[in-house]
Amino acid sequence: MELSTQELKRSFADFTFEADIHAAEGELVCLLGPSGCGKTTGLQLIAGILAPHRGKIFLGQKDITTLPPWKRNIGLVFQDYALFPHMTVYDNIAYGLKQRGTPSHIIRSRVEELLKLVELPNYSRRRPEELSGGEKQRVALARAVAPSPALLLLDEPLSALDARLRTQLRREIRNIQKRIGLTTIYVTHDQEEALSLADKIVVMRKGTIEQSGTPQELYNKPENEFVARFIGNSNLVPCDPQECKGHEYYFFRPEDTRVGTTAPHHTDDICFHLSLKSLEYAGPYYILEGTSGEKTSGGYNVRAHVSEQDIGRLNIRDFSPDYPPQLWFRIDQSKTKVIPK
Amino acid sequence: MDRYMVESSDALMNLPSVRRWERPHPAFLILVVFLLLLFYLPIGSVLLQGFFPEGNFDISVFIKTIFSPYTLRILWFTLFQAVLSTLFSLLLGLPGAYLLSMYTFPGRKLIRAASGVPFVLPPILVVLGFVIFFGNSGILNTLLMQVFDQAEPPLRVLYSLKAIILAHGFYNFPIALRLIASLWQQLPPSQEWAAQTLGAPRRRLFFTITLPQLMPAILAASALIFMFCFTSFAIILVLGGGPQFTTVEVEIYRLAKTSFDISAAGALSIVALALTLGIMGLYVKLQNKLAFHQELSTGPVRPRTYNRPSPLGYVGIVGYIGAMLLIVAGPLLAVVVRSLQKPVSRAGELQFTFEWYRQLFGSGARQFGRIALPAVRNSMIIGILAAVTAVAVGTALSYLTVRYRLKFGKLIDTLSMAPMAISSVILGLGYFLISRSLPELGRARIFMIVAAHSVIAYPFVARTVSSVLKKIPPSQLQAAMLLGAPPGRVFRTVEFPLMLPALTAAGAFAFAISMGEINATLVFSSSTVTIPLAIYRMIGSYNFFGACALGTILVAVCAVAFTLFDVSGNTEL
Numbered sequence: 001m002e003l004s005t006q007e008l009k010r011s012f013a014d015f016t017f018e019a020d021i022h023a024a025e026g027e028l029v030c031l032l033g034p035s036g037c038g039k040t041t042g043l044q045l046i047a048g049i050l051a052p053h054r055g056k057i058f059l060g061q062k063d064i065t066t067l068p069p070w071k072r073n074i075g076l077v078f079q080d081y082a083l084f085p086h087m088t089v090y091d092n093i094a095y096g097l098k099q100r101g102t103p104s105h106i107i108r109s110r111v112e113e114l115l116k117l118v119e120l121p122n123y124s125r126r127r128p129e130e131l132s133g134g135e136k137q138r139v140a141l142a143r144a145v146a147p148s149p150a151l152l153l154l155d156e157p158l159s160a161l162d163a164r165l166r167t168q169l170r171r172e173i174r175n176i177q178k179r180i181g182l183t184t185i186y187v188t189h190d191q192e193e194a195l196s197l198a199d200k201i202v203v204m205r206k207g208t209i210e211q212s213g214t215p216q217e218l219y220n221k222p223e224n225e226f227v228a229r230f231i232g233n234s235n236l237v238p239c240d241p242q243e244c245k246g247h248e249y250y251f252f253r254p255e256d257t258r259v260g261t262t263a264p265h266h267t268d269d270i271c272f273h274l275s276l277k278s279l280e281y282a283g284p285y286y287i288l289e290g291t292s293g294e295k296t297s298g299g300y301n302v303r304a305h306v307s308e309q310d311i312g313r314l315n316i317r318d319f320s321p322d323y324p325p326q327l328w329f330r331i332d333q334s335k336t337k338v339i340p341k
Numbered sequence: 342m343d344r345y346m347v348e349s350s351d352a353l354m355n356l357p358s359v360r361r362w363e364r365p366h367p368a369f370l371i372l373v374v375f376l377l378l379l380f381y382l383p384i385g386s387v388l389l390q391g392f393f394p395e396g397n398f399d400i401s402v403f404i405k406t407i408f409s410p411y412t413l414r415i416l417w418f419t420l421f422q423a424v425l426s427t428l429f430s431l432l433l434g435l436p437g438a439y440l441l442s443m444y445t446f447p448g449r450k451l452i453r454a455a456s457g458v459p460f461v462l463p464p465i466l467v468v469l470g471f472v473i474f475f476g477n478s479g480i481l482n483t484l485l486m487q488v489f490d491q492a493e494p495p496l497r498v499l500y501s502l503k504a505i506i507l508a509h510g511f512y513n514f515p516i517a518l519r520l521i522a523s524l525w526q527q528l529p530p531s532q533e534w535a536a537q538t539l540g541a542p543r544r545r546l547f548f549t550i551t552l553p554q555l556m557p558a559i560l561a562a563s564a565l566i567f568m569f570c571f572t573s574f575a576i577i578l579v580l581g582g583g584p585q586f587t588t589v590e591v592e593i594y595r596l597a598k599t600s601f602d603i604s605a606a607g608a609l610s611i612v613a614l615a616l617t618l619g620i621m622g623l624y625v626k627l628q629n630k631l632a633f634h635q636e637l638s639t640g641p642v643r644p645r646t647y648n649r650p651s652p653l654g655y656v657g658i659v660g661y662i663g664a665m666l667l668i669v670a671g672p673l674l675a676v677v678v679r680s681l682q683k684p685v686s687r688a689g690e691l692q693f694t695f696e697w698y699r700q701l702f703g704s705g706a707r708q709f710g711r712i713a714l715p716a717v718r719n720s721m722i723i724g725i726l727a728a729v730t731a732v733a734v735g736t737a738l739s740y741l742t743v744r745y746r747l748k749f750g751k752l753i754d755t756l757s758m759a760p761m762a763i764s765s766v767i768l769g770l771g772y773f774l775i776s777r778s779l780p781e782l783g784r785a786r787i788f789m790i791v792a793a794h795s796v797i798a799y800p801f802v803a804r805t806v807s808s809v810l811k812k813i814p815p816s817q818l819q820a821a822m823l824l825g826a827p828p829g830r831v832f833r834t835v836e837f838p839l840m841l842p843a844l845t846a847a848g849a850f851a852f853a854i855s856m857g858e859i860n861a862t863l864v865f866s867s868s869t870v871t872i873p874l875a876i877y878r879m880i881g882s883y884n885f886f887g888a889c890a891l892g893t894i895l896v897a898v899c900a901v902a903f904t905l906f907d908v909s910g911n912t913e914l
Contacts, residue, residue, distance in 0.1 A: 078534070095549075
């Protein structure tokens with residue numbers, strides 16, 4: 001069901017949450033930000049674990065602002081899974097259905113169905129302590145969606161798992177979410193996770209929204225320095241005061257940056273003549289970093305992703321840091337954006 | 342069986358520890374001699390008395406004793422009062438556990454601190470406090486009579502089942518409060534939130550999520566409290582007030598010291614031992630389960646946040662603190678206040694005085710002046726010697742079991758911790774039996790008391806020290822060795838300084854245990870008077886003012902010891 005909030009606000013001693021979140025029917029919205037940015041607070045406000053000091057929360061057409069959590073019909077998956085240790089997997093998943101007075105034969109078939117969905121058939125009699133981290137998270141997911149909630153909330157559900165499992169599980173979560181068509185709010189601090197999962201990303205910082213939009217919008221057209229730095233790798237070069245209005249940056253991505261040894265002629269590209277600072281192998285490409293001087297004296301760095309052949313062509317594999325080669329870094333003007341500091 | 346074993350379980354501290362593969366130094370064999378001679382020999386001689394009444398094997402005395410209607414009645418009453426006391430203690434402790442786990446409020450620390458007082462209070466002071474506070478002419482009754490203008494004391498609880506249950510409740514509810522609260526505070530709030538978002542309202546949340554998860558703590562606390570009440574001695578001896586309210590432990594004492602029926606006492610001891618070991622086994626099982634549950638956090642757990650209480654919550658908090666003050670502080674304050682008063686008229690008017698203290702230590706001809714001074718002297722000597730012995734034995738033992746990989750390590754652990762599970766009345770009886778076969782003990786008697794007290798106290802020392810030893814990361818010791826320190830110097834320069842606060846704490850505790858010990862001392866030797874024994878005698882001869890003065894001194898000594906214990910940073914209790 002569609003979720004929207006209206007002038008939502010909650011203050012704490014050292015921090016104020018003031019942001020509105022909107023998720024269309026069936027959409028997966030990621031709340032993204034560093035720890036302490038208020039994304040979990042947002043989730044708890046929506047779930048009813050925290051009460052807002054101001055504003056309203058709507059689920060569909062219904063105002064749920066003052067409903068207690070047990071009447072909201074919202075599923076929540078926790079970072080620490082929060083499985084009930086004194087119950088079997090079956091009883092955990094059945095818990096929400098039992099609260100709604102569902103007949104036991106329906107509960108049974110629903111739990112079976114969900115265990116199949118999260119690829120844990122025959123796990124119903126196990127206890128939480130017998131499960132691995134990934135299995136626990138699947139059970140937690142099954143438990144949250146079992147009562148067919150109108151909205152699913154996930155609070156950093158994968159952050160306690162290792163990297164490989166994380167990418168696998170996030171694909172599964174996305175598949176399940178799409179198949180059920182469940183409106184979902186997903187909280188994470190991992191920008192890669194957000195880019196790969198979300199229909200829409202909301203970047204938060206210090207309790208307010210910095211920017212929201214599709215992953216492509218956020219990646220290609222960040223509106224400010226924070227978003228530009230937080231999502232993906234980025235180059236931010238202070239504008240020449242003669243060309244810009246003052247406190248602004250050129251923003252561009254390392255993968256859009258090309259490197260050459262000679263000065264380009266007759267071009268609309270933006271060019272920087274820099275001395276090579278470091279060369280790093282990253283697998284599919286090399287990361288080449290050039291510098292205009294010390295950062296403390298107004299210098300800046302530019303990074304470029306360069307292919308194996310180009311490195312050979314540049315002939316810089318064994319460069320000496322004491323006599324760094326001078327290189328030209330160029331970016332197509334259409335791939336740059338001027339953003340405020 | 343001693344009450345000082347209530348600690349967070351060792352299983353919680355399953356940190357890897359350094360196990361040296363070399364053999365332990367032969368000096369550790371002294372521990373074996375200590376245990377055999379001072380613990381297993383006396384206990385063994387009690388058991389032998391049960392089966393070999395006249396030196397020959399004869400099971401008939403044993404059978405006759407334990408199946409006599411009289412014994413069965415005592416057994417039944419022992420169980421009955423223990424069950425009632427346990428329920429009452431839970432009833433007192435649960436609300437406190439709830440408040441401590443839910444709310445932040447002024448007085449939180451006070452509840453925690455006050456709940457620690459009964460842990461460390463010698464039983465004789467509990468008895469004395471109860472007589473002075475709840476007695477027919479006690480402070481509470483006097484107050485009620487004045488307020489409601491009545492001629493008769495409205496509360497008549499002393500020398501009855503009520504007094505026993507009340508005193509046991511007061512003495513043991515902190516165990517329930519602390520064990521339950523410490524588990525409750527560790528239940529991750531996310532589970533409650535999960536249950537709420539899944540549709541469970543508050544009440545159902547409590548019964549389906551919270552209560553089932555608290556059960557291990559509730560059961561462990563119950564087993565422990567039941568155990569304490571089952572083996573309770575001084576409280577029953579005085580507050581029970583007669584054969585009508587006799588329990589197994591008191592009956593063992595009576596048989597041995599009044600009826601001189603040693604073989605019957607031995608037989609009854611065997612029954613008591615079997616029962617307490619059974620309950621102890623159950624407790625250990627529950628405790629392991631509890632530790633397991635506490636470890637069961639399934640991921641990075643968010644710390645619990647405490648809410649500010651609602652107005653109704655405040656009423657509950659104020660009520661609970663009030664009740665705690667009444668039953669915890671009331672009796673103690675009563676002892677101190679009474680020690681500074683004396684009756685000036687037949688009507689019972691009281692006046693401030695130091696007279697009782699003067700009589701205790703003065704050279705006057707008053708009767709109890711003659712036992713108070715030796716009592717204080719004896720207690721100090723015994724306390725210091727017992728503390729030193731207990732710290733030495735306990736530390737060595739804990740070092741041996743933690744730092745070396747021993748064959749039969751688990752068995753050694755169990756055998757060396759056995760004094761925790763054995764009632765000190767039976768230990769005292771064992772010492773009594775041994776002393777009968779030794780001619781002319783004279784002043785050496787006092788050293789046997791020291792031995793008994795250090796046997797009672799060293800398991801506590803060992804547990805405290807072990808928990809610290811296990812917390813020292815092996816990498817620190819390895820670093821010291823790689824930097825060139827041989828094992829002896831590693832101990833001296835790294836381990837010992839880290840253990841020192843725990844040793845001070847354990848020493849203070851052992852001293853306080855010895856100062857308050859009455860069970861073993863009374864059963865073993867009524868001729869060597871210690872402070873608790875002197876108080877017991879004074880209560881027996883209705884010299885309540887003198888008892889209060891001596892009691893106040895005991896309170897002060899224990900308070901100093903426990904402040905030292907607390908300052909040394911031990912929060913294990």
